[in-house]
Amino acid sequence: MSSQFVGLLVLYLAILLACAPFLGRYIRRAVEDGNYSLTAWGRPLERLLYRLGGVRADAGMGWTQYAVAVLAFNLLGVVAVYALQRLQGMLPLNPQGFGAVSPDSAFNTAISFVANTNWQGYGGESTMGYLTQMLALTVQNFLSAATGIAVVFALMRGFARQSAATIGNFWVDMTRVTLYVLAPIATVIALALVSQGVTQNFDAYKEASLVTPVEYSQPKLDAAGQPVLDAQGKPVTEDLKTDRQTLAMGPVASQEAIKMLGTNGGGFFNANSAHPFENPNGLANLLEMLAIFLIPAALCFTFGEMVGDRRQGVAVLASMTVIFVAMACVAAMSEQMATPALAGLPVDHAASLLQAGGNMEGKETRFGIAASALFATITTAASCGAVNAMHDSFTAIGGLVPMLLMQLGEVVFGGVGSGLYGMLVYAVLAVFIAGLMIGRTPEYLGKKIEVYEMKMTAVAILVTPLLVLLGTSVAVMTEAGRAGVFNPGTHGFSEILYALSSAANNNGSAFAGLSANTPFYNTLLAAAMWFGRFWIIIPVLALAGSLAAKKRVPVSGGTMPTHGPLFVVLLVGTVLLVGALTYVPALALGPVAEQLQGAVTATAAK
Structure with missing residues (x-):
């Protein structure tokens, strides 16, 4: 592990953790406080939107109403994004004259952007006109991110309220999150990116x-x-x-900002953030990495404020950070070493002032190994999917890191909102396990965790492994699934496993060796993305409703503290244990087997 990587990691975490508490407090006030002075500028627009939509801002929703609103709104989004792609040839702001996107690709993309996955089976600059990029993709980047934050607010209210029949108002949450949180911050980031050379125009190519x-x-x-x-x-x-x-030209910076801030990941260009028009230099790269984790980290402090104990949010954030740092170090060390096929050559593979050292295949020289490995860890720890290097070209263990981070359920910071509600589901499981060990009814934040809560927790945790493993099985057993693999063998299996892990966990990054823009993969991955998003949201909202209706249990001598180092260790262990038990057999057939094959090849070469 190079000193350059260590310095970059320390700088990154220092800036992130310095900003997160202030933003966390702002988010809570902006969403919960209708009289907050810093959001007074947008209140007339907010009231106008409520009148146009027929929304009563003071009317709360039960969890079933909230869930219906979430599903209805997002289904409408799928229809809108699909229609804009299919009608693209007749729409303005299309200087290249791109025609309609094929039905299966348009369907996959519509599901992808609505589900905050942003999986792209197409080349953006060769497929989408400017209006489609802005009205369909960029707008949905805001709305899918706002949906995730709205759902986590509903869950936080479940912990914070007692004997309550409501968990908030979805339409109010969506409006305030978009208007007061996402739009202002994305505007600032977009202007910063433009200052670094990111394209923002309507010129022809x-x-x-x-x-x-x-x-x-x-x-x-x-x-x-x-x-x-x-x-x-x-x-x-x-x-x-x-x-x-x-x-290629176009309004890139405006999409790039919310792509990162909303942990969306869908690039304007096919090369995503490896393209110099999206990510021109080291400063822009650092800004984009910070944007990915900014809201997920801040929401941990929002959680602490909501439940009246900031230490609870700090404990969750500490758990995320421990896993993230460990994974980032593994990725960096793996990429800094020479690939097994080259390790036997009489060449010095160490990093120096004159060479990057290690595995530079698929990486941009302007970023190098340190910034590429850190970016790959950040984008897959969060549910982002943006890339500044080709993950398919990573070493076997270097590629295992982003794959495993997704398979853990995108809870290590995770997507905006979705990462925190996923980690809180694991926290419920962790206190349940602790309760079993001491023979006491588990409690979390003063709420008893009983049969119904554990059923919803089990559903939320098991949905994505079911989708990933079942989808991978279907792909490897069918001719249509195997036809898209350019690299047969263990690496080809890894490509399929990575694609399903990315889709079901709403990440969107890919191993580039899989040709996935086919009717088979467009349909299979679309199903994984949709159910991977909403089969988790529904039980999370059900959990929120159940918790909100409960009374708070007073702290007693037998109550397990959930804000200290012991709980952090228990939560980290729970997340890793579930991931290990679920995915180790599949990983053994893919990246682990590939690493062992490489070691055998290197030994034979010597």
């Missing part, structure tokens, strides 16, 4: 002449834009040569 012609190979596509397969079902490639380069 530019043509540039290359000094040296470029020869390259790419998959051959049919008239429908699907890969052409040979008789064995493998993709056909074609050799091309060009002396021209098209430079």
Whole structure:
């Protein structure tokens, strides 16, 4: 592990943890306090929106009403995003004249952006016009992020209230989160990114002449834009040569800001944050990494404020940080070492002033190994999915880290809102386990955890493993699933497992070797994304409703403290234990087997 990585990690955490408490308090006041002075500027607009929507801001909702509102709103979002893609050819702000997106790709993308996954089976700059990028994708980046924050507020109210029949008003929560939290911060980040060179315009694409012609190979596509397969079902490639380069333009910074802040991850360009127009330099890269964790970290302090004990939020944040730092260090050390195939060569692989050292394949030289490994850990610890390096080119263990972070349920900071409510579900499980060990009815924040709460907790925790493992099984057992694999064997299995882990856990990053823009994968992954999002939200809201109706139990001598180091250890252990028990067999067939194969190859080479 290089000193450069350690310094970058320390700087990153120092800035993040310095900002999070202040933002956490602001978020609580902005959403909960209708008379907060810092949000007075938007109150006339807020009231206007309520009148237009026929919403009574003072009317609370039970958990079933809240859940119906969440589902109805997001179903409407799917329809809107799908329609905009299919009608794209007739819409303005489309200087390249892109036609309608294919039905299966449009369906997959609509589900993806509504579910805060932002999985992209297409190249943004070669598929989507500016209006589609803004009205369909960027707008949904705000709304899907706001949905996650609204749901976690509902759960926090469940812990904070007692003998209550309501958990808030979904429409009020959505309005205030979007208007007072996401929009202002995203505007500031967008302007900062523009200052660093991120594109923001409506110009047509530019043509540039290359000094040296470029020869390259790419998959051959049919008239429908699907890969052409040979008789064995493998993709056909074609050799091309060009002396021209098209430079894509567009309103990039405005989408990039909310892409990171809302832990969305959907890039304007196919290369995502590895593209210099999205992420031009080290300062922009640091800003984007900070934006990813900013709200998830702040919400931990919001949680502490909501339940009247800031130490509770600090304990949750500490648990997230412990897992994150450990995973980041493993990824950095793995990438800093030479790949097994090269380890036997008589070459010095150590990092120095003259060379990056380690595994630079798939990484941008302007970021190097340290910033790439840290970015990969951050984006998969959070439910973001943005990438500044190709995860498919990481070492076997380096690639295992982002895969495992997703498989833990995206609770290590996680998506905005979704990470915290996922971690709180694990906290309920942790106190239940502790209660079993001492023979006492478990309590968390003064609420007894009984049969109903544990049923909802079990459903929320087990949904994504079911989707990941079942979906992976379907893909590897069918011809259509295997046809998209460019690298057969253990790495090909890892690509499929990574894709389903990413989709079901609403991350959106990918191992690039899987050709997933096919009717089979577009449908399979869309189902995983939808159920991976809303089959968790519904039991979380049910848990919130049940907790809100309970009375608070006074603290007694047998009450387990949930704000100290012991609880942090218990919570971290619970998260890792569930992940290990669920996914170790699948990981053994993929990245673990690949690492062992590489070690055997390196030994044979010597």
